[in-house]
Amino acid sequence: MRPSPLLALLAFVLVAAQAANAAPTTIPDAALKTAAELRERALADTLAWEITEGLTTEVGPRLAGSDADARARDWMIAKFKALGFDKVWTEPVTYPRWVRRSEHAEIVSPFPQALALTALGYSAATPEGGLRADVVGFASLEALEAAARDAIEGRIVYIGTTRMDEKAGRGYGQGSRVRTRGPSLASGKGAAAFLLRSVGPEDTRLPHTGVTHFDDGVAPIPAAALSNPDADQLERLLQRGQPVSLRLALDCGIEGEYTGANVIGEIRGRSKPNEYFLTGGHLDSWDLGTGAVDDAAGVAITTAAARLIAQLPKRPARSIRVVAFANEEAGLYGGKAYAESHRREIARAILGAESDAGSDRIVKVTATVKPEARDAIDRIAAALAPLGIAYDRAAPGAGGSDLSAVHAVGMAGLSLHQDTTRYFAWHHTANDTLDKVDLEPLRQNVAAYAVAMYLAAEAKGDFGSKPGAFAQKEP
Amino acid sequence: MRPSPLLALLAFVLVAAQAANAAPTTIPDAALKTAAELRERALADTLAWEITEGLTTEVGPRLAGSDADARARDWMIAKFKALGFDKVWTEPVTYPRWVRRSEHAEIVSPFPQALALTALGYSAATPEGGLRADVVGFASLEALEAAARDAIEGRIVYIGTTRMDEKAGRGYGQGSRVRTRGPSLASGKGAAAFLLRSVGPEDTRLPHTGVTHFDDGVAPIPAAALSNPDADQLERLLQRGQPVSLRLALDCGIEGEYTGANVIGEIRGRSKPNEYFLTGGHLDSWDLGTGAVDDAAGVAITTAAARLIAQLPKRPARSIRVVAFANEEAGLYGGKAYAESHRREIARAILGAESDAGSDRIVKVTATVKPEARDAIDRIAAALAPLGIAYDRAAPGAGGSDLSAVHAVGMAGLSLHQDTTRYFAWHHTANDTLDKVDLEPLRQNVAAYAVAMYLAAEAKGDFGSKPGAFAQKEP
Numbered sequence: 001m002r003p004s005p006l007l008a009l010l011a012f013v014l015v016a017a018q019a020a021n022a023a024p025t026t027i028p029d030a031a032l033k034t035a036a037e038l039r040e041r042a043l044a045d046t047l048a049w050e051i052t053e054g055l056t057t058e059v060g061p062r063l064a065g066s067d068a069d070a071r072a073r074d075w076m077i078a079k080f081k082a083l084g085f086d087k088v089w090t091e092p093v094t095y096p097r098w099v100r101r102s103e104h105a106e107i108v109s110p111f112p113q114a115l116a117l118t119a120l121g122y123s124a125a126t127p128e129g130g131l132r133a134d135v136v137g138f139a140s141l142e143a144l145e146a147a148a149r150d151a152i153e154g155r156i157v158y159i160g161t162t163r164m165d166e167k168a169g170r171g172y173g174q175g176s177r178v179r180t181r182g183p184s185l186a187s188g189k190g191a192a193a194f195l196l197r198s199v200g201p202e203d204t205r206l207p208h209t210g211v212t213h214f215d216d217g218v219a220p221i222p223a224a225a226l227s228n229p230d231a232d233q234l235e236r237l238l239q240r241g242q243p244v245s246l247r248l249a250l251d252c253g254i255e256g257e258y259t260g261a262n263v264i265g266e267i268r269g270r271s272k273p274n275e276y277f278l279t280g281g282h283l284d285s286w287d288l289g290t291g292a293v294d295d296a297a298g299v300a301i302t303t304a305a306a307r308l309i310a311q312l313p314k315r316p317a318r319s320i321r322v323v324a325f326a327n328e329e330a331g332l333y334g335g336k337a338y339a340e341s342h343r344r345e346i347a348r349a350i351l352g353a354e355s356d357a358g359s360d361r362i363v364k365v366t367a368t369v370k371p372e373a374r375d376a377i378d379r380i381a382a383a384l385a386p387l388g389i390a391y392d393r394a395a396p397g398a399g400g401s402d403l404s405a406v407h408a409v410g411m412a413g414l415s416l417h418q419d420t421t422r423y424f425a426w427h428h429t430a431n432d433t434l435d436k437v438d439l440e441p442l443r444q445n446v447a448a449y450a451v452a453m454y455l456a457a458e459a460k461g462d463f464g465s466k467p468g469a470f471a472q473k474e475p
Numbered sequence: 476m477r478p479s480p481l482l483a484l485l486a487f488v489l490v491a492a493q494a495a496n497a498a499p500t501t502i503p504d505a506a507l508k509t510a511a512e513l514r515e516r517a518l519a520d521t522l523a524w525e526i527t528e529g530l531t532t533e534v535g536p537r538l539a540g541s542d543a544d545a546r547a548r549d550w551m552i553a554k555f556k557a558l559g560f561d562k563v564w565t566e567p568v569t570y571p572r573w574v575r576r577s578e579h580a581e582i583v584s585p586f587p588q589a590l591a592l593t594a595l596g597y598s599a600a601t602p603e604g605g606l607r608a609d610v611v612g613f614a615s616l617e618a619l620e621a622a623a624r625d626a627i628e629g630r631i632v633y634i635g636t637t638r639m640d641e642k643a644g645r646g647y648g649q650g651s652r653v654r655t656r657g658p659s660l661a662s663g664k665g666a667a668a669f670l671l672r673s674v675g676p677e678d679t680r681l682p683h684t685g686v687t688h689f690d691d692g693v694a695p696i697p698a699a700a701l702s703n704p705d706a707d708q709l710e711r712l713l714q715r716g717q718p719v720s721l722r723l724a725l726d727c728g729i730e731g732e733y734t735g736a737n738v739i740g741e742i743r744g745r746s747k748p749n750e751y752f753l754t755g756g757h758l759d760s761w762d763l764g765t766g767a768v769d770d771a772a773g774v775a776i777t778t779a780a781a782r783l784i785a786q787l788p789k790r791p792a793r794s795i796r797v798v799a800f801a802n803e804e805a806g807l808y809g810g811k812a813y814a815e816s817h818r819r820e821i822a823r824a825i826l827g828a829e830s831d832a833g834s835d836r837i838v839k840v841t842a843t844v845k846p847e848a849r850d851a852i853d854r855i856a857a858a859l860a861p862l863g864i865a866y867d868r869a870a871p872g873a874g875g876s877d878l879s880a881v882h883a884v885g886m887a888g889l890s891l892h893q894d895t896t897r898y899f900a901w902h903h904t905a906n907d908t909l910d911k912v913d914l915e916p917l918r919q920n921v922a923a924y925a926v927a928m929y930l931a932a933e934a935k936g937d938f939g940s941k942p943g944a945f946a947q948k949e950p
Contacts, residue, residue: 057711060588067587112542113535113765116905204679205764205905229908233765236532289680290588290708430591430680433704 025373025461027380031316034458035383035451038308042447047307049439051079051300052359056290056434063287064327065097065258072283073263076299076324080265083307085322087268090261093326093337097258098122100287101251103224108132108245111237117195117224118288119252120179121211121330124220126193130249131156131222133192137238141178144185153190156246157182160235163228164201164424172424175199176210183223184214193222193248197231202425205229209286209428211330222250260284260326262334265303267310269318269457276319277453278352278411279306282328282402289432293423297437297445298355299324305449309457316457318350325402328356335402343409343467351456351463352407353414354400355449358423361441362416362448364390366397369412370464377414377463380455387448389416398470407470412463414456416448500848500936502855506791509933510858510926513783517922522782524914526554526775527834531765531909538762539802540572540733547758548738551774551799555740558782560797562743565736568801568812572733573597575762576726578699583607583720586712592670592699593763594727595654596686596805599695601668605724606631606697608667612713616653619660628665631721632657635710638703639676639899647899650674651685658698659690668697668723672706677900680704684761684903686805697725735759735801737809740778742785744794744932751794752928753827753886754781757803757877764907768898772912772920773830774799780924784932791932793825800877803831810877818884818942826931826938827882828889829875830924833898836916837891837923839865841872844887845939852889852938855930862923864891873945882945887938889931891923 055062055075062072073090080088098121105115136155138144144152144159159178162170176199183194198208207227214220226234237244263283269275281298285291299322306320325334342349351369365384367377374393381391397415398407407413419441426432456463464470530537530550537547548565555563573596580590611630613619619627619634634653637645651674658669673683682702689695701709712719738758744750756773760766774797781795800809817824826844840859842852849868856866872890873882882888894916901907931938939945 053711057708058586060582060586060708107535111533111535203906203908203910204681205908206680229906229910232910233532233535233908236528431678431704433678433680433708435678435704435707 022372023461025376025459025463027376027455027459031455031458032383034312035455038450038454039387039447041308042305042450043443045304045308045443045446048300048304048442048446051303052292052296052437053434055296055299056292060290061287062283062285062291064095064260064284064330066287069260069284073261076263076283080263083303084310085265085267087266088264090263091337091341092259092261093334094257094259095327095330095333096254097256098254098330099252103252104249106247107237108247110242110244115230115234116205116207116227117230118207118209119250120183120209120223120225122213122220122254123223123250123252125253126222126248126250130247131192132245132247135234135238135244135246137235141181141185144182147189149189152186154192156193156195156248157186157191158195158234160197160231163197164199166201166421166424172199179210179225180213183212183221184218187214187218187221191221196225198225198227200228200424200429203228204431206429206431209288222248224250262326262338263324265322267306267320268315270315271317273319275348275350276321277457278321278323278349278403278406279354279449279453280323280325281355282334283324284327284329285432286329286428288430290434291432292434292437293358293432294427295328295356297359297442301355301442301445302449304446305453308450309454316454318457320453320457328402332402332405335405338402339405339409346410347466349406349411349465351412351414351465352399352403353416353449353452354403355416355445356401357418357420358427359437359442359445360419360422361444362387362389363419364392364417365414366392366395366417367414368396368398368407368470373412373461373463376459380452383451383455384448387444389448410465410467410469410471412465412470414452416452497847498936500851500934500938502851502930502934506930506933507858509787510930513925513929514862514922516783517780517925518918520779520783520918520921523775523779523917523921526778527767527771527912528909530771530774531767535765536762537758537760537766539570539735539759539805541762544733544735544759548736551738551758555738558778559785560740560742562741563739565738566812566816567734567736568808569732569734570802570805570808571729572731573729573805574727578727579724581722582712583722585717585719590705590709591680591682591702592705593682593684594725595658595684595698595700597688597695597729598698598725598727600728601697601723601725605722606667607720607722610709610713610719610721612710616656616660619657622664624664627661629667631668631670631723632661632666633670633709635672635706638672639674641676641896641899647674654685654700655688658687658696659693662689662693662696666696671700673700673702675703675899675904678703679900679906681904681906684763697723699725737801737813738799740797742781742795743790744792745790746792748794750823750825751796752932753796753798753824753878753881754829754924754928755798755800756830757809758799759802759804760907761804761903763905765909766907767909767912768833768907769902770803770831772834772917776830776917776920777924779921780928783925784929791929793932795928795932803877807877807880810880813877814880814884821885822941824881824886824940826887826889826940827874827878828891828924828927829878830891830920831876832893832895833902834912834917834920835894835897836919837862837864838894839867839892840889841867841870841892842889843871843873843882843945848887848936848938851934855927858926858930859923862919864923885940885942885944885946887940887945889927891927
């Protein structure tokens with residue numbers, strides 16, 4: 001049977017549509033020229049510094065669920081509005097409200113002295129008046145896993161993995177696995193409390209907090225990190241072979257739920273305003289420092305980059321959406337909420353890149369996009385090269401902390417990897433303060449985000465965002 | 476009238492004695508060979524490390540007048556004995572017992588957040604429940620001196636001198652003058668409390684304590700140091716021009732008197748055992764750290780150097796006396812007590828050098844001795860040169876912290892100046908812990924003390940120690 005003219009037309013349209021869909025995504029030459037101008041303006045801009053200074057000074061520590069959570073939101077809403085963002089709104093995010101009131105530890109015997117530690121997020125409190133128990137030490141999570149219950153029951157479990165040293169290949173992953181898995185494992189074997197060596201490379205007596213997690217059915221126990229010098233001290237005592245008895249007094253714990261919000265500011269695109277580049281950082285911080293490198297800087301870098309794009313004589317085709325995420329620290333709540341509420345329309349988020357590794361220089365770019373968009377990423381990478389940014393074409397890029405949750409529901413991801421040599425010494429500690437932020441690398445970050453965001457927003461074609469697109473590529 | 480033969484003989488004896496007294500002090504060639512051997516043995520010795528490790532681990536913080544004061548003395552007595560010192564004894568030292576229980580500060584308005592601070596030694600407590608007042612800031616002690624009482628009365632005085640930077644010539648002296656003079660001056664003008672920027676160069680959120688002093692008739696007030704990042708934060712708030720209100724809660728103060736002791740170990744000299752080289756460090760430390768660089772290392776270096784001399788096949792002519800001084804931190808009590816009780820026999824202390832600037836390398840030697848002993852000092856300096864130690868022949872050398880008090884009553888002084896680039900970031904803070912001590916520079920210190928002590932103890936002639944000898948040379 002001959003096909004009817006109508007069917008032939010339909011087939012042509014479908015094929016053409018497929019071809020259009022499969023055509024390579026491109027970056028117009030004119031956009032590269034504008035990107036180069038943005039780059040130069042960013043390198044002389046001070047807005048990222050001003051935002052970092054303002055948020056860390058006028059709000060200070062911003063623990064999710066604390067009074068400062070609301071103050072930070074108000075501050076950020078006002079900032080987006082003052083900067084002339086076209087649309088500013090919030091989207092609610094609900095999470096447990098974990099509170100830290102006080103913490104104290106001391107060696108009772110054999111050699112009485114105080115130890116510097118800090119409770120992990122979601123740590124339980126010690127009983128009224130504190131808890132006293134002997135310490136049982138393990139060299140790894142695996143050694144704890146292998147230990148018999150009666151070696152652990154009623155004791156304080158300490159895991160003293162080798163100090164973090166990124167250069168020696170003992171990175172953040174190993175330590176943070178001890179932090180997230182150790183307390184639950186110890187509690188399951190009847191431990192009275194759990195201590196670990198801080199997940200950080202430095203010899204400063206400021207311990208690193210961070211989130212932990214208790215499995216369903218496992219009772220939360222007091223869980224805390226010793227600073228590296230205090231971990232050294234405890235290990236020296238354990239090595240002397242006498243019983244080591246500690247007193248812990250942690251007043252902290254979960255007090256119900258709290259509803260905060262992602263704070264969102266958008267610069268409207270010229271011709272496809274419903275599509276957007278998704279960027280941002282997280283607005284919350286741990287309570288010990290003022291959250292300068294983690295992550296006021298990320299909010300500041302991406303906001304400043306978006307503002308530079310807003311000031312262009314001609315906007316890019318698509319919008320730039322900056323999200324100041326809620327409660328990243330205690331479980332990526334802001335990112336997960338965004339992913340959940342935007343998953344059906346995730347194709348609109350054409351590409352995403354979050355800044356959440358401090359304020360030092362971006363050294364590398366990677367991306368996870370559809371194959372037809374690889375040439376466009378190549379062009380973006382070439383535009384970033386003058387900033388000293390290498391390009392690893394083969395490596396994935398999930399877009400960064402909160403955005404990893406959004407990437408998991410189908411958003412294409414761009415990762416702008418920073419030099420984290422200094423970052424891991426400061427984040428999650430009292431030392432995360434404004435003095436750790438240097439203007440020149442901060443500007444380089446703004447330049448990189450402005451260039452990448454602008455070029456992607458101006459691209460002809462998309463990067464592959466659609467529901468479920470990259471789910472299988474998650475590590 | 477002709478002089479009688481008896482008078483002539485007497486005159487001859489007196490002149491001969493004067494000539495002998497005026498003869499140059501010399502270092503025998505054989506002693507230089509032994510010193511070179513000591514130097515090499517010191518560079519392979521581990522005792523100083525072991526003492527530093529032991530004292531900081533098994534006693535830990537050693538605040539004068541605390542329970543650890545007595546534990547430190549017991550530890551040191553046992554150590555001198557275990558090392559085979561010929562004579563081990565204590566000499567009582569009495570001082571005020573200042574106690575630190577807790578400390579907390581927060582900005583109440585305009586931007587609520589905690590501040591990291593630590594009370595100064597002899598700070599008064601705040602009233603029960605804490606103290607709330609507005610802050611009035613000054614850039615210098617001179618500006619506070621010039622201020623009217625009604626600008627200060629009832630307020631919290633803050634002095635924010637420029638951050639310490641030894642290389643830029645803003646050294647420890649300027650800051651410690653603010654620390655020792657500021658609180659009394661502020662109290663005299665009716666201030667409710669006194670805060671200063673920590674006297675330290677680093678950007679770590681660990682404040683530096685240190686002693687302060689209230690003049691007679693001036694009421695002690697709460698006095699504390701903010702860490703450098705917290706001082707920065709307070710200054711940013713003050714610069715915004717709104718009133719800044721703080722709440723301080725310091726629970727500390729003087730609780731009567733305490734009698735501790737200088738702990739003394741002596742290696743007996745071969746032929747003039749009643750004369751001795753006076754060395755040592757201070758046994759007390761501030762309570763925030765474990766007093767590793769300030770001053771376990773000094774006690775350890777000088778004890779290890781003396782032990783190397785004790786192990787020689789042939790002892791030097793004179794004794795080596797190592798003093799672990801009591802309560803240097805809160806007012807040189809151990810040094811002053813030693814000076815007072817030994818002043819009449821100070822000529823027996825032929826030369827003195829104390830180690831109290833950490834464990835980094837000695838870079839320079841200076842001395843204050845009688846002119847006839849300068850050649851001997853030149854020889855000692857030449858024997859130190861292979862250790863990379865320069866010699867400033869014109870500069871004075873009072874012997875170091877506690878020994879400055881002994882020098883003031885007439886002991887000749889030798890100063891072995893260390894590289895303090897790192898020291899001032901750590902001392903008087905929680906960061907003064909064992910991990911800051913490196914073995915190689917520690918050994919270089921032991922080598923320098925062993926060489927200098929041995930050569931001086933073996934010298935022919937003295938260095939000018941006698942009651943009142945150098946009093947006029949004190950700065």
